[in-house]
Amino acid sequence: METPTIKGVLGMLMASLDDDNDNEKRVISLGMGDPTAFSCFRTTSVAEDAVVDTLVSHKFNGYSPTVGHPQTRSAICEYLSNNLPYKLSPDDVYITAGCTQAIEVAVSILASPNANILIPRPGFPIYELVAAFRNVEVRHFDLLPDNGWEVDLDAVDALADQNTVAIVVINPGNPCGNVYSYHHLKKIAETAKKHKIVVIADEVYGHLAFGSNPFVPMGVFGSMVPVLTLGSLSKRWIVPGWRLGWFVTTDPNAIFKNAKTIERLKKYFDICGAPATFIQAAVPQIIKETSEVFFTRTLSILKHASDVCYKKIKDIPCLTCPTKPQGSMVVMVKLNVSLMKDIKDDIDFCFKLAKEESIILLPGVTVGLKNWVRITFAAEPSFLDEALERVKSFCYRHSYQQKGLLVHD
Incomplete structure (x- = not known):
């Protein structure tokens, strides 16, 4: 089986949202590495x-x-x-x-x-x-x-x-x-x-x-x-x-x-x-x-966003971030499907997350690691915070144990 392309998988995830007319939550995509989707990132x-x-x-x-x-x-x-x-x-x-x-x-x-x-x-x-x-x-x-x-x-x-x-x-x-x-x-x-x-x-x-x-x-x-x-x-x-x-x-x-x-x-x-x-x-x-001020500002925004992302992931059951991001705009997060009652793998996780919470993450299999997900943290802090809160709610809802009882791996 060929490895699916990033754009192909993200396209299918977005298409699955179009089929769901009941979900009125705004779509937040943390799947594509395009910072221009958020107003805090703009060229000089x-x-x-x-x-x-x-x-x-x-x-x-x-x-x-x-x-x-x-x-x-x-x-x-x-x-x-x-x-x-x-x-x-x-x-x-x-x-x-x-x-x-x-x-x-x-x-x-x-x-x-x-x-x-x-x-x-x-x-x-x-x-x-x-x-x-x-x-x-x-x-x-x-x-x-x-x-x-x-x-x-x-x-x-x-x-x-x-x-x-x-x-x-x-x-x-x-x-x-x-x-x-x-x-x-x-x-x-x-x-x-x-x-x-x-x-x-x-x-x-x-x-x-x-x-x-x-x-x-x-x-x-x-x-x-x-x-x-x-x-x-x-x-x-x-x-x-x-x-x-x-x-x-x-x-x-x-x-x-x-x-x-x-x-x-x-x-x-x-x-x-x-x-x-x-x-x-x-x-x-x-x-x-181009002034150094522009570059410094971009790095400051990215660092803050990565800190928010890393901190929020720590509080999400079933997800583990082994290493705090040090650069770029993305991070890999491990998915523990054994703690989830109705999630088969990372692709299943991302499609159900998109359907239920209108949040787009990239399945790790797309980049070579099954049961991981890639998160793009180059986003507005408010969007990032909201997106990861929805991921947290999704994980609690699909975990074997109730909120407050599940042991984070």
Whole structure:
């Protein structure tokens, strides 16, 4: 059975609400990682003004180079180089239609007969979908919930073989809300070097870290092992609909960047094209003029929301959050179905929750963990509080024991 897609499952959950005319509660979705659904999350006026400026200039209505507009590549090169011990070149940067296309490029460019790729569980299912299209075998390694969702490096050692081409590292984490330490990222790089594989560093939530670990880009270890850095404006600037992402070869020793690979990359971009030119052209102004106050405010809101979420979950029977979120916008929560009298699994839980309480959560099976759920905490505090209160009522109603008697696992 194929793993269901996030959008597919959320669509079915929303459709189930349409069939229920008796439930008049407002729908609150904590399933999709789109912060723009809530008014407390809004991009900076600098970004909006930059796009308007490039659009009305009439200078960017034509095609851009398929690898991206030169000024866009240069701006992202400078932006990423600020956090690295070496300087990238604009030629290392390729502009993509969001991070999803960057994922497609990364997997496709590494595809070869009998190739396999190591993917985290839980993880982001787009990797599996792209790998299936490219006939690349997927091998899952576990993330350890009781250890801050760190990579099980022993499992990586056991899975890797001569046909392994890459390991995927998502940091800050989706769907777990983890942020890896410098020490752990170094261990991952050392493991990748040992197996002579590339690291695909999915950093779409880059810099959205508000816990004890600061965000460390995987490219810091590019001198040790080739790193393909994937990112976008979508989360940090709160503009997911703009579809402006990047694929970057952080490989100062040119281990990965041989002439054949670079030529293949350029040909691939000739096929898939680049995002809207006027959005690309706005990137230098967006990066240069966005103030730290905007970023600090976003982190403050996310931290407060994650604190509310973690605290509320502690009071909900049948749900356990093993690790407090440290970054991104999502968190994984364990569902103890043995404490519930009429809930079969996480999918059953989420569909009945939607029907009875008009609350949308993502079943964990969608991201690789059965009987878990993913909660997006990037929401208005009042909405988040109300949603989790309804989840609490639902859990009490479906538990074997009455409120006040059930022992929280």
